Amino acid sequence: MTADRKPSQLLRNMNAKIAAVPMILTACVVFLGGTLWTITYSFTNSKLLPREKFVGLDQYERLWNSNKWLISIENLFIYGILSLIFSLLIGFLLAALLDQKIRFENTFRTIFLYPFALSFIVTGLVWQWILNPDFGVQRVVRNLGWESFTFDPLYNAEIVIYGVLIAGIWQGTGLVMCLMLAGLRGIDEDIWKAARVDGIPMWKTYLMIIIPMMRPVFITTLVIIASGIVKLYDLIVAQTGGGPGIASEVPAKYVYDAMFLSQNLGQGFAGSTMMLLTVLIVLVPWAYLEFGGKKRG
Numbered sequence: 001m002t003a004d005r006k007p008s009q010l011l012r013n014m015n016a017k018i019a020a021v022p023m024i025l026t027a028c029v030v031f032l033g034g035t036l037w038t039i040t041y042s043f044t045n046s047k048l049l050p051r052e053k054f055v056g057l058d059q060y061e062r063l064w065n066s067n068k069w070l071i072s073i074e075n076l077f078i079y080g081i082l083s084l085i086f087s088l089l090i091g092f093l094l095a096a097l098l099d100q101k102i103r104f105e106n107t108f109r110t111i112f113l114y115p116f117a118l119s120f121i122v123t124g125l126v127w128q129w130i131l132n133p134d135f136g137v138q139r140v141v142r143n144l145g146w147e148s149f150t151f152d153p154l155y156n157a158e159i160v161i162y163g164v165l166i167a168g169i170w171q172g173t174g175l176v177m178c179l180m181l182a183g184l185r186g187i188d189e190d191i192w193k194a195a196r197v198d199g200i201p202m203w204k205t206y207l208m209i210i211i212p213m214m215r216p217v218f219i220t221t222l223v224i225i226a227s228g229i230v231k232l233y234d235l236i237v238a239q240t241g242g243g244p245g246i247a248s249e250v251p252a253k254y255v256y257d258a259m260f261l262s263q264n265l266g267q268g269f270a271g272s273t274m275m276l277l278t279v280l281i282v283l284v285p286w287a288y289l290e291f292g293g294k295k296r297g
Contacts, residue, residue, distance in 0.1 A: 043059065076232065115173075121235075123167050179221050236253055251275050255271040
């Protein structure tokens, strides 16, 4: 009799592969199929119902000639850049403080993480009240004697996106803190001891040793934050409704309004396709550098 052969790579872990088939099919049909369907009909003049009349790039020309769309892209860019910077900075600083084994650490961690448990709708309504000039921060400060104090970002078209940013950072920073804290707790204690023996200042230890070692944690956190930025919608609806005027519009709200309020599916599909393209422009180079480079090295 011949010696038993090892099963080929294709036949290994067959139970797990068979169990994954429904999930793979669902992803292909729902995600890939829906994406291709959306891109295809973005080149049509679909209104209330899908139409198959091809109109070329008309929907995209109309999209990029729309002042509302341009403002939404600008707002998403401002919100995204500042949200990434401040969420990472504040989240890491809070994690570094909690990593010092302070008293009541569990209590502080719960307090900082609690906003993340709230929905964006609740967060938007809460901060809409806090930033309301009639009974929010502005009213409280003026009652203390500073009558000339003005703080009404949600009612000022030039800075309204920054008022939304405050609410977004307040809700998302707790999750960033927990991810960073988990990364810090994974650092070997011997590294800290060696840095102290060598007389390296704490800030330099973080900057030159700890942060580079936490690269996978930072990448994961960036992906999570970026995914929340791209789909920003409910916070805008709850807090400003896109106002004043169209000053706080974002792409996701533009797509929703085009498809369900204006009943213009073609325009909504064009906006959705541009959002997808934006995500791919960011993710494809990152995935190539993160995974492709490692295989070659």
